[in-house]
Amino acid sequence: MILLGIETSCDETAAAVLVDGAVRSNIIYSQIAKHAPYGGVVPEIASRDHVKKLPGIIKEALHNAHCPYDKLGGIAVTYGPGLASSLLIGYSAARALSQRLDIPLTGVHHHEGHIYSVFLSENQPVLDGAFPMMVLLVSGGDTKLVYMKAPGHYEIVGQTIDDAAGEALDKGALLLGLGYPGGPVIQRTAEGGNPHAVRFPRGLDNVGGEWKYDFDRKLCFSFSGLKTALLYHVQKNPEIIRDESAKRDLIASYQEAVADALAVRVERALEKYDCASFACAGGVSLNKVLREKLGTLSRKCRIPLKLSSPRLCTDNAAMIAGAAYIKWSAGNPFVTPEDVNPNLRLENWSG
Ligand code: KG4
Numbered sequence: 001m002i003l004l005g006i007e008t009s010c011d012e013t014a015a016a017v018l019v020d021g022a023v024r025s026n027i028i029y030s031q032i033a034k035h036a037p038y039g040g041v042v043p044e045i046a047s048r049d050h051v052k053k054l055p056g057i058i059k060e061a062l063h064n065a066h067c068p069y070d071k072l073g074g075i076a077v078t079y080g081p082g083l084a085s086s087l088l089i090g091y092s093a094a095r096a097l098s099q100r101l102d103i104p105l106t107g108v109h110h111h112e113g114h115i116y117s118v119f120l121s122e123n124q125p126v127l128d129g130a131f132p133m134m135v136l137l138v139s140g141g142d143t144k145l146v147y148m149k150a151p152g153h154y155e156i157v158g159q160t161i162d163d164a165a166g167e168a169l170d171k172g173a174l175l176l177g178l179g180y181p182g183g184p185v186i187q188r189t190a191e192g193g194n195p196h197a198v199r200f201p202r203g204l205d206n207v208g209g210e211w212k213y214d215f216d217r218k219l220c221f222s223f224s225g226l227k228t229a230l231l232y233h234v235q236k237n238p239e240i241i242r243d244e245s246a247k248r249d250l251i252a253s254y255q256e257a258v259a260d261a262l263a264v265r266v267e268r269a270l271e272k273y274d275c276a277s278f279a280c281a282g283g284v285s286l287n288k289v290l291r292e293k294l295g296t297l298s299r300k301c302r303i304p305l306k307l308s309s310p311r312l313c314t315d316n317a318a319m320i321a322g323a324a325y326i327k328w329s330a331g332n333p334f335v336t337p338e339d340v341n342p343n344l345r346l347e348n349w350s351g
Pocket of ligand 1: 138142170313314
């Protein structure tokens, strides 16, 4: 089965070709430079840029995979969640191509793409022995713990009650004047800094108070207090911004707080649920400190950790085609969505 994947849910225009689930090409065009002056993604700019770039990106993906259009067996496209106007560009292109080539089209949930990216490589994906699996999903807009008893079975067991981890990094970086996106720039600037110089809150540490959510409080995240703590710290110590070494320590401490808050909840989840493996997926899973912490946890608990290769961590289309292939291999037929759905929820597979 040769699949073309298309992803345009936010600010990456991406296309990829997979042969029997093995990645043959994975082209990603990032719009970061276009959005950076505004400190975040501007939907109108994003969709206009997708329109311009997507045809060329699809051609490049097919060319790099040595795959002519008539060899394609199907198309997989992200149809949610994401920015409506951006999703529409990829969805419309995928739909038109599938009709023109008379091949099936299937819609993929963006987070399913991130989750199954941990199984993708230049070889066919192997899922045996990985389930039950706990997944920490950390993208720009989401922070969730998803317990998967089997492929296609999703139980959300914890989530952020305010900001996502990626958002905390992006907003923290903006506050410190480091630019956008925050994750990579924070990781770079924190290099060599003392991560214990400033003790930042880890979110929901203090028990007590009202708890109105259905989730176990110990498995939930909160990052809005962390951002406020950073603001207060800088307001109280304005000289820190001009002192390179103190600033590096501050940033390293902020990054440490984000990574630690995530790793602690993963450890609690592994204690509570029976897991054959655990995984971390989404843009923030690129973070070196987080990867190290999860690696240490894996050795401590003796539970294997699955991480995507760096090019598959941030938004890409290989993960979209990969998720479609894995779902199809498990007996779920391709389903063409009628429209995009910016608020699409993760649903269990029926096949
Ligand atoms: O998954 P993703 O590419 O896009 C969404 O689907 O949201 O994630 C983007 C997020 C941004 O918040 C960005 O700051 C973060 O991933 N990120 C990182 C790193 N690279 C990207 N966070 C921490 N460390 C990194 N190296």
